[in-house]
Amino acid sequence: MSDELLRGLEGVLVAESELSHVDGQAGKLVYRGYDIETLAEEATYEEVLYLLWHGDLPTRAELSSFREALAAERAVDDAVLETVTALAEAGEHPMAALRTATSMLSAYDPDVDADPEDRERALAMGRRITAKVPTVLAAFERARRGEEPVEPDLDPELSHAGNFLYMLTGAEPDEVSEETMDMALTLHAEHGLNASTFTAVVIGSTMADIYSCVVGGIGALSGALHGGANQDVMEMLHEIDDADADPVEWATARREAGGRIPGFGHRVYKVKDPRANILEGKLRDLSASTGDDKWLRYTTSIEAYLEDEGLVEKGIAPNVDFYSGSVYDHFGIPMDLYTPIFAMSRVGGWIANVLQYQADNRILRPRYRYVGETDATFVPLDER
Numbered sequence: 001m002s003d004e005l006l007r008g009l010e011g012v013l014v015a016e017s018e019l020s021h022v023d024g025q026a027g028k029l030v031y032r033g034y035d036i037e038t039l040a041e042e043a044t045y046e047e048v049l050y051l052l053w054h055g056d057l058p059t060r061a062e063l064s065s066f067r068e069a070l071a072a073e074r075a076v077d078d079a080v081l082e083t084v085t086a087l088a089e090a091g092e093h094p095m096a097a098l099r100t101a102t103s104m105l106s107a108y109d110p111d112v113d114a115d116p117e118d119r120e121r122a123l124a125m126g127r128r129i130t131a132k133v134p135t136v137l138a139a140f141e142r143a144r145r146g147e148e149p150v151e152p153d154l155d156p157e158l159s160h161a162g163n164f165l166y167m168l169t170g171a172e173p174d175e176v177s178e179e180t181m182d183m184a185l186t187l188h189a190e191h192g193l194n195a196s197t198f199t200a201v202v203i204g205s206t207m208a209d210i211y212s213c214v215v216g217g218i219g220a221l222s223g224a225l226h227g228g229a230n231q232d233v234m235e236m237l238h239e240i241d242d243a244d245a246d247p248v249e250w251a252t253a254r255r256e257a258g259g260r261i262p263g264f265g266h267r268v269y270k271v272k273d274p275r276a277n278i279l280e281g282k283l284r285d286l287s288a289s290t291g292d293d294k295w296l297r298y299t300t301s302i303e304a305y306l307e308d309e310g311l312v313e314k315g316i317a318p319n320v321d322f323y324s325g326s327v328y329d330h331f332g333i334p335m336d337l338y339t340p341i342f343a344m345s346r347v348g349g350w351i352a353n354v355l356q357y358q359a360d361n362r363i364l365r366p367r368y369r370y371v372g373e374t375d376a377t378f379v380p381l382d383e384r
């Protein structure tokens with residue numbers, strides 16, 4: 001047994017995966033062998049889910065029944081909607097509301113007591129969670145605006161992304177917003193053994209149910225060092241704008257004060273994250289078509305400044321969270337929904353990873369190097 005301490009488990013191999021590969025030096029991401037650029041351009045989120053969960057891209061017939069099965073699960077129990085409303089009234093962050101509501105969904109799942117080794121029933125639960133997360137989120141957003149929830153459209157013709165936007169606004173989304181949301185879901189679906197996936201897999205390794213795994217994943221994703229950074233980036237952009245500041249001067253001051261720039265840096269990527277490139281391209285298209293290029297100017301000037309300062313050369317480059325919020329902002333999505341939208345996509349990856357790990361399970365249990373007292377003498381309570 002090695003006594004080398006690997007802080008943050010950097011580089012530690014814990015299992016094999018067929019789901020995705022992150023090449024941090026080349027800035028390349030593949031899901032089951034397919035480039036993320038190709039999937040973002042050519043595949044829908046439903047196809048990506050099928051690919052991750054079933055191993056291959058679906059045929060037309062397979063996709064059609066998969067979409068039907070997913071769409072059929074979109075509705076949530078009224079009790080969940082009531083809880084979501086109560087959480088909105090209490091001013092809960094949507095990521096925390098999603099965590100609570102996802103946990104509650106298990107009460108209404110007919111498979112929740114299934115044998116944890118029953119992959120089919122675990123997958124059925126995974127399908128239900130994935131289908132219902134957008135419903136929960138949209139209901140939460142509407143509740144805090146004082147609006148009634150919009151019932152999901154159960155017609156599989158309306159995509160997962162499209163139905164989410166429909167439930168948010170009450171109107172069928174236009175093609176650009178549906179395609180953009182679908183692409184964002186594809187980009188965020190899977191990324192190796194990141195912190196939230198690791199959390200889900202650790203929970204799954206105890207043979208806990210898939211709800212526990214997903215709830216843990218949501219908690220881990222919410223943090224500022226992980227998925228929470230996409231909201232932080234938009235808060236940074238607003239802070240710059242509200243102060244009428246120059247983005248480069250703002251970033252300089254932040255660095256001089258020893259602060260980090262949200263949306264920069266990554267444990268694996270030592271070059272720009274390929275998903276950031278794709279999202280930046282989408283932001284360029286949206287900025288050109290709407291004539292509103294403010295966030296594009298701010299983000300690209302911060303990126304150029306940090307590159308000039310040598311950060312990118314040191315491997316601290318834009319990650320997926322740097323450009324996503326500016327894209328969502330074009331569709332009027334509030335910034336505290338950015339991380340929940342990430343979760344809405346990554347739920348597919350968490351489920352795929354948990355099922356993959358459980359198929360050849362061994363409980364995950366690393367260890368500490370103990371540095372505490374070794375020979376303490378117990379003093380009875382009255383004598384302390």
Ligand SMILES: CC(=O)SCCNC(=O)CCNC(=O)[C@H](O)C(C)(C)COP(=O)(O)OP(=O)(O)OC[C@H]1O[C@@H](n2cnc3c(N)ncnc32)[C@H](O)[C@@H]1OP(=O)(O)O
Pocket residue numbers: 008224225226227229259260261262263264265266267268316319320321
């Ligand atoms: C979906 C995702 O989860 S993508 C990541 C989203 N998170 C963020 O964008 C938050 C900002 N980024 C970070 O905090 C980090 O880069 C992380 C958490 C993503 C990766 O952390 P780690 O791999 O542990 O890197 P670590 O924290 O050791 O940083 C290495 C060096 O880069 C620097 N660095 C890392 N990120 C940044 C940043 N955003 N801004 C400025 N400097 C940074 C660190 O200060 C450190 O420098 P030092 O060696 O001189 O002390």
Ligand SMILES: O=C([O-])CC(=O)C(=O)O
Pocket residue numbers: 190191192193194195267268319320
């Ligand atoms: O891989 C990571 O550590 C974080 C990340 O980019 C993701 O989860 O998408």
